[in-house]
Amino acid sequence: xxxxxxxxxxxxxxxxxxxxxxxxxxxxxxxxxxxxxxxxxxxxxxxxxxxxxxxxxxxxxxxxxxxxxxxxxxxxxxxxxxxxxxxxxxxxxxxxxxxxxxxxxxxxxxxxxxxxxxxxxxxxxxxxxxxxxxxxxxxxxxxxxxxxxxxxxxxxxxxxxxxxxxxxxxxxxxxxxxxxxxxxxxxxxxxxxxxxxxxxxxxxxxxxxxxxxxxxxxxxxxxxxxxxxxxxxxxxxxxxxxxxxxx
Numbered sequence: 001x002x003x004x005x006x007x008x009x010x011x012x013x014x015x016x017x018x019x020x021x022x023x024x025x026x027x028x029x030x031x032x033x034x035x036x037x038x039x040x041x042x043x044x045x046x047x048x049x050x051x052x053x054x055x056x057x058x059x060x061x062x063x064x065x066x067x068x069x070x071x072x073x074x075x076x077x078x079x080x081x082x083x084x085x086x087x088x089x090x091x092x093x094x095x096x097x098x099x100x101x102x103x104x105x106x107x108x109x110x111x112x113x114x115x116x117x118x119x120x121x122x123x124x125x126x127x128x129x130x131x132x133x134x135x136x137x138x139x140x141x142x143x144x145x146x147x148x149x150x151x152x153x154x155x156x157x158x159x160x161x162x163x164x165x166x167x168x169x170x171x172x173x174x175x176x177x178x179x180x181x182x183x184x185x186x187x188x189x190x191x192x193x194x195x196x197x198x199x200x201x202x203x204x205x206x207x208x209x210x211x212x213x214x215x216x217x218x219x220x221x222x223x224x225x226x227x228x229x230x231x232x233x234x235x236x237x238x239x240x241x242x243x244x245x246x247x
Contacts, residue, residue: 001025001026001027001028001087001090001091001092001093001094002023002024002025002092002093003023003024003025003026003035003087003090003093003094003095003096004021004022004023004093004094004095004096005021005022005023005024005039005095005096005098006019006020006021006095006096006097006098007019007020007021007022007051007098007099007111007112008098008099008100008111008112009051009111010100010108010110010111011110012109012110013107013108013109013115017108019097019099022039022042022043024038024039024042025038026038026087027087028086028087028088029086029087029088030086030087031058031083031084031085031086031087032069032075032082032083032085032086032087033053033055033058033065033082033083035087036051036053039051051111051112052109052110052111052112052113053065053067053111053112053113054066054112054113054114055083057083058083059083060080060081060083060084060159060224061159062159063081063159063160063161063162064161065081065082065083065161066082066100066101066114066116066161066162066163066166067082067098067099067100067101067112068098068099068100068101068102068166069082069085069096069097069098070096070097071097072167072222073101073161073162073163073166073167073222074161074163074222074224075089076089077089078221078226079223079224079225079226080224081159081161081224084224098112099112100112100113100114101114101116101162101163101165101166102166102171103162103165103166103171103210104171104209104210104211105118105165105171105173105208105209105210106118106162106165106166114162116160116162118173118208118209118210119160119162119173119176121204121208122173122176122177122180122201122204122205122208123180123201124204125200125201125203125204126193126196126197126198126199126200126201126204127180127181127184127197127201128184129184129189129190129193130193131189131192131193133189139189142188142189143188144187144188148186148187149186149187151182151186151230152182152183152184152186152187153183154227154228155178155179155180155182155183155186155227155231156179156183157179157225157227158175158176158179158180158183158223158225158227159224159225160176161224162176163219163222163223163224164176164219164220164222164223164227165210165219166222167218167219167221167222168211168213168216168218168219169214169216169218170211170212170213170214170216171210171211172210172211172212172213172214172219173205173208173210174205174210174212174213174219174232174235175219175220175223175227175229175231175232177201177202177205177235178231178232178234178235179227179231180201181194181197181198181201181231181234181235181238182231182234182235184197185197185198185234185238194238195238195241195242195245196242198235198238198239198242199239199242199243202235202239213232215229217229
């Protein structure tokens, strides 16, 4: 199928960017990233600079393939990462607009690649368990409520792609941070540091320049792993408790 691509090109963070138009011939069985590979091969043959885009596993679990496709993070399909999006969902002659995630905390590095190291710093602020939890067999000996385990597992499915930030009109990272807080705080091993974890991660999130949550719900709608807004409510309750107990 012949497609018209309007792709955001930007040489560096401080350079002025603009959309450039390309024509590409793609097979309907290709993934979206494979289609971009075909375009880049074409550009290289024409002695032009290929389009920079981020990718790693191409199996929907690394969260690297972040880009906005026709105005939606990861494209039009629900619960799908960019690498899982296939060209059969587009039609002959379609125009596809591709741009990087837009958020103050995600500066553009080049073309479709953004710097998401702000997420790493939020994790470093408290997204871990530092207490001694014993060996593997000790973990099996600790009773865990089934409901808590299920909710923790669902929250842990977050791949840190940043689609929630890109979808939010405020550029909020509440869903990401809440997912990390929930998946640790719901388990017995994570309860001891739960209060300090919430306080430190939320503080770091604010320092990174992410916006506030206004309950629009776009984050949940665009999340490729369908992380629930329930996690944000849970984190807000924990944050209120952390503030009250610290005074």
